[in-house]
Amino acid sequence: MTDAKRAAVAAADWGTTRLRVWLLDAAGGVIAERRSDEGLLAAQPDRFEAILERQLAEMGAPVSLPVVICGMAGSRQGWVEAPYITVPASLGEIFGAAARVPATARDIRIVPGLAQRDADRPDVMRGEETQLAGALARLGAGRHLACMPGTHSKWVELADGAVAGFQTFMTGELFSVLSAQSILRHSVDAEAKVDAASPLFARWCENAVASPAPLETSLFRIRAATLLQGLEGADAAAALSGLLIGAEIVAARARFAVESGPVVLIASGAMRDLYAEALGLAGFAATIIDADEAVRGGLAEAARHMGMTGDAA
Template identity: 50%
Template structure:
């Protein structure tokens, strides 16, 4: 039988979120040889089996029975596959591989990377998965402020490839809750599409940037504006998104000030956050979130491979 494309695989890299699963088979240079993705995140795997889910995707990708695996994200949470304890801040990004935990499984070496925790009574915080993205952009941005939008948006300060400060905003989750489980659900059109040039989004984000302390009083205006004929139902999502993102960035500006900042997310979220950050006074460098997590996982894989005897 001839050699297949995946015979040169170096590692299987896994980003395992709460509701998503992404796998890449890569060679030692990081070139993607095969990939598999689904919505079989931690919530699915905790009921249907983490090992079974992983092995099925590995088989679909053509992975050998002994190809090593490195995982980041919610598979390492307390309610996940096997808990990978948080590393306390400040913490060097290069230390994650050494504190990975091993899942015993035959000939396959499976490691789960830890998250990071800010253990301050006045501002406790945690992240799990985002630290791997940070490791992936470390060569380009070893020091500075980084914004990572998502369900729970993270703003992180880096210094010399170490995480020193962390702030979380529940922006994505609040959007979901308000748009689905509040009076504002009547002001939202399912699957409404908009971008950062939408005039309703622009107006809302500017209001929130200028008066972030008033944003709670602005939410009901979405519903009222439609009842009074000032806006249409297909503009509701843009209005709510503009208020939430504007308020988040205004708060981050108050905490960290402005200046240079990295922005790490999907193309969709990068495109929404970029103009708001620029309007607030940030000079932004864009990074693709998927590229960042894959690079961070590959970096950890190489460290694990090089120091296998010292990582338990």
């Protein structure tokens, strides 16, 4: 508890299904961390402040400690809406538009999400912009292509410290919905942990990359391979994962007009391993940045930028 007195700011990543809170020192170092499943769904409509205060109290945070938040807490269904900033957008523009939560004892601010208001490819992100800020602190200026796997994977073009454009891929959600709810549930063991070293993952991923086919038809090949070739269970889960991630990479390649070369992979855990394997199979050289470190770094960056740590950028 005594360490908490060193805290310069509290930082929270508040998503749809989970909440993570950290106490950070002036250099962005972690003093304490709490994880909870009190995401947006549990906090709606008016429990945001109570939940946050309880988490902070558990960590012994001083009552005047400022808090910076990213994620769905800033959506219209969240605590206070932090309206989308239109890309291209620099970090300064993003952090400068943070929403201040009114009528709280502390200084609490929420980082806005990003919108791509292109009529042909409307897109949104909320939370990933903060991970990108953390990654940029390590990557520096220049052009970078980032891959951020997840329920809704984002591929992002970074140029000179700004977010130039991005594209969402529903890869993770397609895996979970199709493996549990569609005819593929008879093939796929939806509970199986897919291992990046699985030969089935590699084979279906390589095939998706080498012979691209639209998902609406390639997905049914999992079913047909069950009936005709005995593909099932954990092997079918690995095949479906390889197929979907391979198809995502092919689509991102077309969108960002790159055939190979470096990609910044911002990910943690099993997703990091699967995407690192898949990007390698597709001829990309992945530089890995841990997603948890990136979001903490980005929140610290946001707090500094907004002068919340007494150490303004």
